[in-house]
Amino acid sequence: MAFICGTGAAFGQHYRTDEMKAAFREAKQRSSGDELAFADRIFDACGFDGRSAAPEGREEYLHRRQAEMLDLAAEAACQAVQMWGGSCRSITHLLCGTMTGGMEAPSLDIRLSKKLGLPDKVERISVENMGCLTGFRLLNVARQIVAADAVRAKVLVVVADLRSLIGNSLPDFCERSDVISACLFRDAASAAVVTGSRRSGLLEIIGAKSTMSESVGKYRENQDGSTCLPDAIAAAEPKFLSTLLSEAGLPEVPTLAEVDIACLTGGPRILQEVAQAADVYKDQMEASWAVMKEHGNLSGASNLAVLDYHLRRVESRQPPRRFVIGLAMGPGPCLEGVLMKNLAAC
CATH class of the missing domain: 3.40.47.10 (Thiolase/Chalcone synthase)
Structure with missing residues (x-):
């Protein structure tokens, strides 16, 4: 663990x-x-x-x-x-x-x-x-x-x-x-x-997934403007998130209603596409929106910056959800996910 x-x-x-x-x-x-x-x-x-x-x-x-x-x-x-x-x-x-x-x-x-x-x-x-x-x-x-x-x-x-x-x-x-x-x-x-210390832990990492999106092939084939990268990534996200949750080995597979999402701060459209693909409410991505609006697109440093905001500020103001998903996209294009259990909610 x-x-x-x-x-x-x-x-x-x-x-x-x-x-x-x-x-x-x-x-x-x-x-x-x-x-x-x-x-x-x-x-x-x-x-x-x-x-x-x-x-x-x-x-x-x-x-x-x-x-x-x-x-x-x-x-x-x-x-x-x-x-x-x-x-x-x-x-x-x-x-x-x-x-x-x-x-x-x-x-x-x-x-x-x-x-x-x-x-x-x-x-x-x-x-x-x-x-x-x-x-x-x-x-x-x-x-x-x-x-x-x-x-x-x-x-x-x-x-x-x-x-x-x-x-x-x-x-x-x-x-x-x-x-x-x-x-x-x-x-x-x-x-x-x-x-490996649960006693000092805040979040337990219980699942991880990396992939190169299958839908990226369509993005690369069509250079006429008929599709674009955010659309291709969004098309791959529902299956990616579902697999991340189902392969975690939990007794019951969590629903996305039980999850906060800590997403890269790529811009409003990226966050909107993620929310739509995952069918989650904006408050489930509060940390992502807050860091993006205040600081901008922070590239790879955004991942843990959003997680830090979530731990220090989001959970101090509301009853925490049971799980947190870290989600990011990168060159390739690729998707990276990490599933974490919120120990404060257990």
């Missing part, structure tokens, strides 16, 4: 949409009026009230990545360890993930280990480019590690992204797809501690 014993989340400075649009226009003064108008439409369409951004100014990419991302990662990790009540010195495994790529050594996991004071013998995994499902994918890896050694293993999962660096690094003239990425993605780090 594997239990989530603590979570944490850290963010950059927060800016309103009009501030972000003004900053983008200032940085892209040589761009055409059509390109700037396109960027304005994308900023407005994202549906974010606030946007978390750590770097300020157009400085060298790797320098920003090394400095700000490490600080965010350490802050989120410290929050998770503090909630757990344990010590960084007792961590046996460190799983790090990011979509903010950089060919550098030593990598984030080593620098974070030293900053946190983890043991020299801590076992590390560092992954990049798994996109918006990184947090839940690493959480499922943590579950496997703990299941293999429940007495000893104490796993710290940390995901950090500085996706606003896309906008800071754009050339004067760029593709519209780059503009969309610059408008959409923001900065954050999130973390979780997973152990």
Whole structure:
């Protein structure tokens, strides 16, 4: 058995949409009026009230990545360890993930280990480019590690992204797809501690599932605009969620009415598609909506950030539902799910 014993989340400075649009226009003064108008439409369409951004100014990419991302990662990790009540010195495994790529050594996991004071013998995994499902994918890896050694293993999962660096690094003239990425993605780090101790556990991880959606084939075949990625993912979600619940090995298969969903903060349409596909009410996705509106699309760091919000704020205000599903989509496209039992509701 594997239990989530603590979570944490850290963010950059927060800016309103009009501030972000003004900053983008200032940085892209040589761009055409059509390109700037396109960027304005994308900023407005994202549906974010606030946007978390750590770097300020157009400085060298790797320098920003090394400095700000490490600080965010350490802050989120410290929050998770503090909630757990344990010590960084007792961590046996460190799983790090990011979509903010950089060919550098030593990598984030080593620098974070030293900053946190983890043991020299801590076992590390560092992954990049798994996109918006990184947090839940690493959480499922943590579950496997703990299941293999429940007495000893104490796993710290940390995901950090500085996706606003896309906008800071754009050339004067760029593709519209780059503009969309610059408008959409923001900065954050999130973390979780997973152990075999039920006594200190908040959520028990009871099921996990990864898949490449069968319906993605239709998405790739039709490049005429007749279908799009959110539709393809939404078509795959009902079967994915049903299988995740039915394969958990519980005496009775939970219904989705008993579940809160912690979903990546991909944008309003993504959350609406998930709610419709799962046939759940908006309050069952309260944490996802709140984090998205306040901070923006946080890529893979959104997964555990939403879970952290859920544990700290949603459950403190209402009787908790029995189960929580972590759900995310990433490059491939792929789906990642984790089913958790809420120990406070048992």
